[in-house]
Amino acid sequence: MLASGATFLQQVTRIAVALWPSPLCRPLRAARVELDRSLRLAFRLASLHHRTVVLEPRRQPAEGRIAVRLPKGVRWGRPPAVPLPPSLEDSGWRGGDPHPITVMPQRGALANVWFLHHGQEALCLFLDLSGSVELLRYRPRLGTWTRC
Numbered sequence: 001m002l003a004s005g006a007t008f009l010q011q012v013t014r015i016a017v018a019l020w021p022s023p024l025c026r027p028l029r030a031a032r033v034e035l036d037r038s039l040r041l042a043f044r045l046a047s048l049h050h051r052t053v054v055l056e057p058r059r060q061p062a063e064g065r066i067a068v069r070l071p072k073g074v075r076w077g078r079p080p081a082v083p084l085p086p087s088l089e090d091s092g093w094r095g096g097d098p099h100p101i102t103v104m105p106q107r108g109a110l111a112n113v114w115f116l117h118h119g120q121e122a123l124c125l126f127l128d129l130s131g132s133v134e135l136l137r138y139r140p141r142l143g144t145w146t147r148c
Contacts, residue, residue: 013144024137024148027118030071032135032148035114035125038068039133042103055101057114070116078115082122082138085145088113107131123148 024032042053045066054065057076061067070076076098078084098114107130114125122138124145135148 013142022139022141024123025118025121027071027073028116028121028123028137031074031116031118032123034068034070035116035123035135038066039103039127042066042101043107043131046103046105047107050105052105053103055103057098057100059100074116074118076114076116078122078124079117079120081120082115082117082140083143085124085126085136085138087126087134088124101127103131 023029038055042055045051046053051064055068056065057068057070059065059067099112101112101114102110109127109129109131111129112127116123116125117138120138120140124136124138126134126136128134136145137148138145
């Protein structure tokens with residue numbers, strides 16, 4: 001009985017999220033564009049040059065490395081008040097600082113998770129081994145993660 005109640009609550013939350021439009025704050029929108037741009041560039045360079053490319057937070061760019069820079073006010077990491085996305089709850093991931101992402105020439109990648117936040121809003125970038133990217137957004141008013 002308790003499980004069906006929890007399932008019902010999740011369904012109601014998903015419907016509310018779908019019906020409740022709320023744009024990302026301007027700094028997180030800019031950060032999302034920067035993440036997209038950096039990942040596309042990394043995959044393109046890796047396939048063109050047949051070499052691995054590394055995306056690194058907070059570093060200076062160098063050969064084979066792309067530095068991801070965030071807009072003012074956006075911070076790396078997940079605030080303590082923001083829960084892990086459901087897809088990461090059982091993964092053992094508890095991370096703090098983001099680790100570099102290595103992109104392979106065949107569109108593969110070393111899996112990694114990056115969290116960004118601006119106040120109570122947060123983004124979660126999850127890159128799996130096949131190179132597919134999932135970008136999630138934490139909606140503080142609803143207390144849930146949604147696809148971005």
